[in-house]
Amino acid sequence: MIIENMTMGDFEEGLKRTQTVYIPFGSVEEHGYHLPLSTDTIQAYEVGKRAAELIPLFVAPPVHYGCCRSTARHPGTISISTATLKSFLKDIVRSLHSHGLKNFIVLTGHAGGSHKMALQDAGEELIAEIYDIKMAVVTEYDLAKEEGRGLIETAGDAHAGEIETSRIMHSHPQLVTGTGEREFPTFPPGILVRNKRQYWQNGVWGDPTKATAEKGAKLEALVATKVVELARALEALED
Structure with a gap:
């Protein structure tokens, strides 16, 4: 049930079937030149x-903005603060809860550390505030890292590499420009760097040359199956 396409009546009928909602978070962030x-x-x-x-x-409309610290200097990245991100999630959940939803799956396609931690913090504060809700905050990697290992050839693939290029080649091939180039950046250990692009020129962390649409289809199906399992576990949770 795609909320943005539903009428008020559709939403009312949907509540008779489930009180579980999936909230996708993403980003406006560079993913290489491809x-x-x-x-x-x-x-x-x-x-x-x-x-x-x-x-x-x-399925709630996606949140397109995230906290993108490592790529903030790369052209096109639009980053928001962790405080804004937390407030955004908390307001969305409070509003959906007021309409009868009680189980919230927050899945973020952007896996930056500060970004994910902000969503987790918001979730912890929400379950303390609203006693009849259940929440999960996960990345795709959290859900599929074990089963997905056999599909991916590139060790350490993380950003705009084999995995993400395969996914977009499958779902939105018209948006893929070439295959990109293999890149594994190295940052000075323990040092906070202002201009991160100095150490990460092309915005890839992995090997997009090994990507295929077939791999992307299998990965998407795998993560979707894991979301279904998570939804069932969340609904059955006694807390």
């Missing part, structure tokens, strides 16, 4: 739509 700035958002949203074909599940 992938769109919306890569993280696309992945998270497509997984939610796929999962909603398998079980009753509300």
Whole structure:
């Protein structure tokens, strides 16, 4: 049940089927010279739509902005503060809860450390504030890292590499420009660097040359299956 396409009546009927909602978070962030700035958002949203074909599940409109510290100097990246990100999630959950939703799956396609921690902090504060809700805050990597190992050839692939290029080649091939180049940046250990692009020129962390649309289809299906499992576990949770 894709919320942005539903009428008020559709939403009311949907509540009779489930009180679980999937909220996709992404980013406007560089993904090399070959992938769109919306890569993280696309992945998270497509997984939610796929999962909603398998079980009753509300899918909220995606949040396109995230906290992107490592790529803030790369052209096209639009980063927001962790405080803004936390407030955004908390307001969305409070509003959806007021309409009868109680189980919240927050999946972020952007896996930056500060970004994910802000979402987790917001989730912890929400479950302390609203006693009848359940929440999960995860990245795709959290859900599929074990089963996905056999599909991926590149060790340490993390950003705009084999995994993400495969995903966009599958779901939005018209947005892929070439294959990109292999890159594994190295930052000075323990030092906070202002101009991170000095150490990460092309915005890739991995090997996009090994990407295929077939791998992308399998990865998307795998993560969607894991979302279904997570939804069932969350609904069954007694806390």
